[in-house]
Amino acid sequence: MLPPVPNPAEFGITSDYGFLSPELPLEVLPDPYYAEWEMIIGNLQPLLLSRRLQSIVDDLPILSVTHLQTEAEWRRAYVILVFILHGYVWGGNSPTEVPAHPIGSKSRCTDSSLKRVPPQLTVPLFEVCERLELPPVATYAGVCLWNYKPIFSDEPATNLDNLACLQTFTGSLDEQWFYLVSVAIEARGAPSIPVMLRAIKAARTGNSQIVTECLQRLAETIDETNTLLQRMHENCDPYVFYNRIRPYLAGSKNMSDAGLPNGLLYDDGHNPEYRQYGGGSNAQSSLIQFFDIVLGVEHRPTGTSRNDSEQGSEDSIKSRNSFIHDMRSYMPGPHRRFLEHIDSVANIRPFVEARRGDSALCIAYDACLAMLRVLRDKHINIVSRYIILQSRSARQPSQANPGPPAARNLATAAPTDKKKLRGTGGTALIPFLKQARDETGEPAIDAWARRLLSNGPAEKNFASLSKVGEQPDGHLEVVGLCGTWTAEENEGGICHW
Ligand code: HEM
Numbered sequence: 001m002l003p004p005v006p007n008p009a010e011f012g013i014t015s016d017y018g019f020l021s022p023e024l025p026l027e028v029l030p031d032p033y034y035a036e037w038e039m040i041i042g043n044l045q046p047l048l049l050s051r052r053l054q055s056i057v058d059d060l061p062i063l064s065v066t067h068l069q070t071e072a073e074w075r076r077a078y079v080i081l082v083f084i085l086h087g088y089v090w091g092g093n094s095p096t097e098v099p100a101h102p103i104g105s106k107s108r109c110t111d112s113s114l115k116r117v118p119p120q121l122t123v124p125l126f127e128v129c130e131r132l133e134l135p136p137v138a139t140y141a142g143v144c145l146w147n148y149k150p151i152f153s154d155e156p157a158t159n160l161d162n163l164a165c166l167q168t169f170t171g172s173l174d175e176q177w178f179y180l181v182s183v184a185i186e187a188r189g190a191p192s193i194p195v196m197l198r199a200i201k202a203a204r205t206g207n208s209q210i211v212t213e214c215l216q217r218l219a220e221t222i223d224e225t226n227t228l229l230q231r232m233h234e235n236c237d238p239y240v241f242y243n244r245i246r247p248y249l250a251g252s253k254n255m256s257d258a259g260l261p262n263g264l265l266y267d268d269g270h271n272p273e274y275r276q277y278g279g280g281s282n283a284q285s286s287l288i289q290f291f292d293i294v295l296g297v298e299h300r301p302t303g304t305s306r307n308d309s310e311q312g313s314e315d316s317i318k319s320r321n322s323f324i325h326d327m328r329s330y331m332p333g334p335h336r337r338f339l340e341h342i343d344s345v346a347n348i349r350p351f352v353e354a355r356r357g358d359s360a361l362c363i364a365y366d367a368c369l370a371m372l373r374v375l376r377d378k379h380i381n382i383v384s385r386y387i388i389l390q391s392r393s394a395r396q397p398s399q400a401n402p403g404p405p406a407a408r409n410l411a412t413a414a415p416t417d418k419k420k421l422r423g424t425g426g427t428a429l430i431p432f433l434k435q436a437r438d439e440t441g442e443p444a445i446d447a448w449a450r451r452l453l454s455n456g457p458a459e460k461n462f463a464s465l466s467k468v469g470e471q472p473d474g475h476l477e478v479v480g481l482c483g484t485w486t487a488e489e490n491e492g493g494i495c496h497w
């Protein structure tokens with residue numbers, strides 16, 4: 001008996017909003033009991049600039065979560081508490097140094113106090129996280145999924161230019177844009193969820209035509225998310241991102257260089273406990289993991305390959321990429337369970353592989369892989385521009401004004417070797433991301449080329465293309481009726497004739 005295809009509505013997932021909340025995120029907690037939390041979050045930037053956040057938080061009462069009534073209020077409380085938490089930890093000079101407090105301020109931090117999360121945050125945050133099934137850290141859900149509003153209510157969330165953030169650390173457009181590109185991608189990808197559930201049901205009845213149509217729509221959707229991803233460059237400056245925004249997004253795992261060798265000391269007032277969590281990452285996007293799962297894209301532990309696991313006939317769990325799989329525990333509980341259900345019913349890849357003679361079906365499937373690979377190619381280019389290049393310039397000591405010692409954080413503590421650079425989620429970012437890209441499968445050149453050339457010069461119409469080889473620097477060489485061209489493989493298929 002096949003497991004039932006899950007109903008997204010049972011997991012709070014809708015075809016209009018996907019993994020975004022169907023009701024818009026709450027902009028303020030309605031109960032005045034939480035006025036002090038709202039005062040702090042509403043003044044986060046000036047409190048960070050004046051280095052007063054820590055003392056204000058240390059003077060807070062420990063508020064109870066019993067006044068939170070609706071799911072939207074629990075989510076708003078999570079957003080408030082994780083933004084304050086990350087501002088508290090990373091907003092000082094560094095997590096181990098005492099920030100400059102105005103003389104006479106009521107409370108002074110001790111040396112190690114900033115590795116410590118005080119009970120005013122730990123107690124309510126632990127209860128909110130238990131209710132939402134999230135870790136006590138600023139996850140993708142906290143800074144993206146539940147942190148936006150439409151500017152004009154009659155325009156869709158898919159319109160990136162109609163979105164605004166509810167909270168940021170820096171108050172900058174760059175930071176808003178960084179989160180909102182992901183929000184728009186989630187909205188744009190939402191309709192593909194019911195489409196692919198329909199494909200899974202059609203595959204169960206052997207209906208190739210329906211599966212093909214659904215895959216064609218999925219390929220278009222992923223292509224549209226790629227267009228949105230590319231817009232990151234419009235309003236998020238790499239220097240601002242790397243040096244002003246990204247330090248706040250860090251987690252507390254593998255963060256010895258940034259002053260957190262044991263992680264953070266979460267003090268609930270009775271039993272202080274060191275804990276280590278990865279920081280936020282789009283690896284926590286349920287939508288992108290949904291694309292992988294429905295297409296049968298499998299990610300392995302970085303540095304291993306399909307051959308490694310086949311030799312040992314490893315069971316699929318052990319051969320899975322632990323980071324990508326672990327990131328499900330950083331997703332809201334219902335979204336995590338939905339992906340687990342999809343895992344148990346995903347059948348498209350074997351359906352296609354059993355019908356290699358059905359060219360329309362295979363081309364549609366390959367087109368999805370090609371678009372998902374383009375997404376990862378574009379993403380690697382973004383990571384290069386926003387992290388790797390910035391990490392190099394951040395290490396150039398400025399002779400002009402050496403100034404005070406730089407704060408120790410994710411930016412200033414970055415290793416010199418790019419291969420050791422880590423993402424906020426905790427991965428060795430380049431090896432991990434390139435492997436994830438390579439595991440997205442080699443699309444059939446024909447489907448890939450046809451899709452690319454459909455936007456290309458009209459006079460070039462290829463009956464078919466075939467790969468004739470690969471140049472030393474990774475360029476693909478394909479030959480078609482109108483000549484030979486090489487595609488900048490790592491630029492996501494921009495063709496050079
Ligand atoms: C300035 C923008 C961005 C930077 C610097 C960036 C950086 C990174 C890094 C370093 C990782 C490795 C995991 C980690 O340690 O966090 C990662 C993972 C990932 N990012 Fe981004 N990211 C950005 C925006 C986005 C956006 C907008 C998307 C939306 C599609 C996205 C999709 C992913 C996915 C899906 C992963 C998991 C790896 C994979 O499945 O290929 N990222 N990102």
Ligand SMILES: N[C@@H](CC(=O)c1ccccc1NC=O)C(=O)O
Nearest residue numbers: 140179182249280281282423424
């Ligand atoms: N992994 C990225 C940061 C990142 O993408 C991210 C971090 C926290 C919350 C959300 C994120 N992604 C998009 O909004 C980095 O290492 O810079």
